[in-house]
Amino acid sequence: MSDRRPSFNSATYALSHLRHDLFRSTTIVITLGLTIAFILLTSSLLFGLVNEISGTDEKASILEGRIPGSLSMFEEFRLTGNELSEDSKSALVNYLLVTSTIVFAVALFIMFNTMSIAVQERRSEIGVLRSVGFSSKEVMKIFLTEGAVIGTISFLGALFLGTPFIVNLAAYLIDRGESGIFFVQPVIPLQLVVIIGALTITLTVSTTYLAIRKNLGVDPVEMLRPSG
């Protein structure tokens, strides 16, 4: 029977650890997940706007009714003609990039701090791994896998829990009453999903690398000494 258990590798190691340190892993996953959901949401709406708004004053005022303050925001984008001007499109994309970068940076900073503290507490674990003969690369691999697993869980969570939220918000924004026209139909291009996913994993792995880097060069004997 024990022959048939799933093989033990750095991914199962990471999952076991995340389960064991549930509070910390949940903190990181929720922070990251909300961030990714926010990015998915803003980008899907903005892509939707680019796709659908034909730029009439009527639609703009209905939008203002739904989202107070949006009129002034869209005025900046000079929604005047029938089409969004190229300037307006790039303004939207820039807006998206800037807000996403800021929230992502904040989330990664929180992750970095949480991981750094966790690594301090896991120094003796690193010592154990070194004592059983792991190279520093192998120890690194264990921790980076954990970063990748955190990134993947956060991303998938945001995608599968966040998408229904986006769809519901869209339903609210759709004006069926007076004009019967779609106002904002959120658009989530597959490309965007892939890019955000890849970016999330790259950044969580890099953040983990930064958090652990200092601790790998340390003498295993130091790490194994009880209570410093």
Add this chain to the structure above:
Amino acid sequence: MPDRPLIETVDLVKTYRVGSSTVKALDHFSIDIEEGEMVAIMGPSGSGKTSLLNLIGALDRPDSGTVRVKNVEIDRLGEEQRARFRKHNIGFIFQFFNLIPSLTAIENVLVPIMFEKEKPTRKAADLLERVGLGDRFDHLPGMLSGGERQRVAIARALINDPLIILADEPTGNIDSETAREIVSLFKELNDEGKTLVLATHDRLVAGRAKVMVKIRDGRMVRGKAHSRDGMMSLSPKEGGGREK
């Protein structure tokens, strides 16, 4: 070339810097340990036992002197080479067990081979059964008693079939009944040909060893052989005047 002992240390000096002062943990310590021996290193706390095991086990490097294990001068190896040497030759057992708290018993045993292509889960299970934990595979260390944790650690130390087992106060944190069982296990391993070096101040443990060495202030005070077959391979070599 004459046969060298499996483990040979010559004139080991190990000091630690604490702030501006230095502590001498080993002071020209020399010892030979033959393959198949079971040696107890006895001495009060702070006498240098852990430092010695760390050097023999390639975890650390001396300030001066030589550590030769299996004819490899391990004090000359770099950090990563020593890691590889440990992986294939040394099984460590620690006073505080040093299990990974988030992993189950069987996963802890599998840790040393987790990057190997062949992962003999069966072997890990057999080892756990052998140390009497056949019904504890999926327990986390936190759910096990001290003695059980130490037995998981022993199974982990055996997974790579090391020639040498180094145990640093292996019974320091377990009750004397369990300690007795663990010592019997060590004895069994020794009978199967493993070389064991145990640092301890537990007379029970030391009494079962073939050879007892006393250490104080980093120096060998007494080397004593008390094996039935009169194996007197242990030679305390005082002060460092040793020909090569």
